[in-house]
Amino acid sequence: MAVYKRSYRAYSGRLTPAWSRFFVLTRYALRGMFRSKFLTTIFVLSFFSPLICAILIYLNHNATILNMMHARHNEAINVNGDFFLGFLGVQGGIAFFLTAFIGPNTIAPDLANGALPLYFCRPFSRAEYVLGKLCSLFYLLSFITWVPALILFGIEANLSGPGWMWENRSIASAILASSWIYILMISLLAMAMSAWVKWRIAAGALILGVMFFLSGFGAAINAVMQSNIGFYIAPGPLITRVCAQLFGVDARIDIPVAGAWAALLVMCGICLALLAKKVRAFEVVR
Numbered sequence: 001m002a003v004y005k006r007s008y009r010a011y012s013g014r015l016t017p018a019w020s021r022f023f024v025l026t027r028y029a030l031r032g033m034f035r036s037k038f039l040t041t042i043f044v045l046s047f048f049s050p051l052i053c054a055i056l057i058y059l060n061h062n063a064t065i066l067n068m069m070h071a072r073h074n075e076a077i078n079v080n081g082d083f084f085l086g087f088l089g090v091q092g093g094i095a096f097f098l099t100a101f102i103g104p105n106t107i108a109p110d111l112a113n114g115a116l117p118l119y120f121c122r123p124f125s126r127a128e129y130v131l132g133k134l135c136s137l138f139y140l141l142s143f144i145t146w147v148p149a150l151i152l153f154g155i156e157a158n159l160s161g162p163g164w165m166w167e168n169r170s171i172a173s174a175i176l177a178s179s180w181i182y183i184l185m186i187s188l189l190a191m192a193m194s195a196w197v198k199w200r201i202a203a204g205a206l207i208l209g210v211m212f213f214l215s216g217f218g219a220a221i222n223a224v225m226q227s228n229i230g231f232y233i234a235p236g237p238l239i240t241r242v243c244a245q246l247f248g249v250d251a252r253i254d255i256p257v258a259g260a261w262a263a264l265l266v267m268c269g270i271c272l273a274l275l276a277k278k279v280r281a282f283e284v285v286r
Helices: 023-033 037-045 048-060 063-068 081-105 108-112 116-120 126-142 146-160 162-167 169-196 200-225 229-233 235-247 257-278
Strands: none
Touching: 023 081, 023 126, 037 081, 048 081, 048 146, 081 108, 081 126, 081 146, 081 169, 081 200, 081 235, 108 116, 108 169, 116 126, 126 169, 126 257, 146 162, 146 169, 162 169, 169 200, 169 235, 169 257, 200 229, 200 235, 229 235, 229 257, 235 257
């Protein structure tokens, strides 16, 4: 409107709290993710495994079925740390391939179209920008990993009684801790690759390549040097070692748990450093 009319009035509505403004980025990122029919299909298919596990847990407590199988309670399926670790392994694989598909779309479009200055001229810091994009991946992957796992835990606790839930309360905390560190690692990796490789297909291939190449290279180092030092550069074995310790299960990976945690934190720190290098309001081109 023309300035001389002096009819401009400042916005007088309710203001969004400053601490939660980055959720605007999360909301719009999630809206863009589900525009893809392929992504929506994979997301829906990821719920078949929890559904099958829920049916198996129910049948494990069904007296008629157990009598037909001549089995007692927990003989058909033993719902323990191994059960939930295996379930999260399946769901984690789906979550990883889903991240490789959607991760390159988090930051690369903003960099390719020069949109970062438009973000940072508003009340968004660089950390809030990264956090908003990270929360979109965290929100999506949570519904594939720890949310259905806790639902299965609740079903088993309801069928087995409060005693089972109290005895296995550490499993619930292990589900949360293992899922969160896994989601954080693959999300930061996907965002770092998205920031440095602006071509979506190449970024997705690079995410898969980094995970599988480092695992293969680490196995080669172990074979040549007759040691376990190669596990420290392989994200897959590191996650397996940490999650196995949380669930109280033997991981068959002979490295200290503290070393595995330290290596994972170093990897996450490297991804954050790569993001800090690229996520800025301006870019110097030589």
